[in-house]
Amino acid sequence: MKKFLRISLLLIVVVLAIFIYVRYYFVLGEGVKSGELNYCVKKGYVFKTYEGKLIQTGIRSLSPNTIQSYDFEFSVTNENVARTLMSNSGMVFDLYYREYKGALPWRGFSRYIVDSIVAMKDPRTGNLVR
Template sequence: METFGEKVKRTTKKVTRIILIVLLIAGVITFSFLYWGTYEDGVLAGKVLRISQKGVMFKTYEGKINLETFGALKGTSPIAESFDFSVEKGDKDLVKELQTVALSGERVNLYFVKRYARFPWRGDTKYFATRVERLK
């Protein structure tokens, strides 16, 4: 016959195991949402100033685009505003295209997505370029 203490031990182990499994599943779901979830997607128009590979432990591609915004008054000079972005590691074709337009100085449309969280092995920003479109 089982004693009261043995029943409590068995029940405690079972409850602890269930709690750990639920916490593990919740952690995996949360990480997946933060890693792959998209908070925003859009397009920026401007000139790519630079695209470079940075990092000590994790080498990531980082870029900067110059957005020329104009004031409300006619005849005012453009205000130089820059926007930092990252490029996914496996997207070598996009990196080459960005390097080409950075060297040519042409105006482009840069399509991007914004992630919920920043991870050091992925990039310095939450913004990731997805494609670049040259303006005619």
């Protein structure tokens, strides 16, 4: 009976560990999003994280007679990247991100985590700033 309980407990721990890894640490997708930076702020009750929103070109309609822009809400884990974003609001950015299945409180509110800035452009001139 003890052997059965040990094996069952071990199996439960292994399944739980696999579930947590896949849900919170496995990178589901990665890529680059481009758009005008709306905001980047540091916020949170216990864990202060950097959160931002990128407004992408184009419009969509979720229901009849409505128009809405494409928004990309993200979290930033790198403080240097967050400071660059905060000091250049309104610029057009190409942001490299990773997508996870779930969000962790100390990583941010979003499933999308921005790792780096690929390019930054001035929206008036279209010239690369960086």
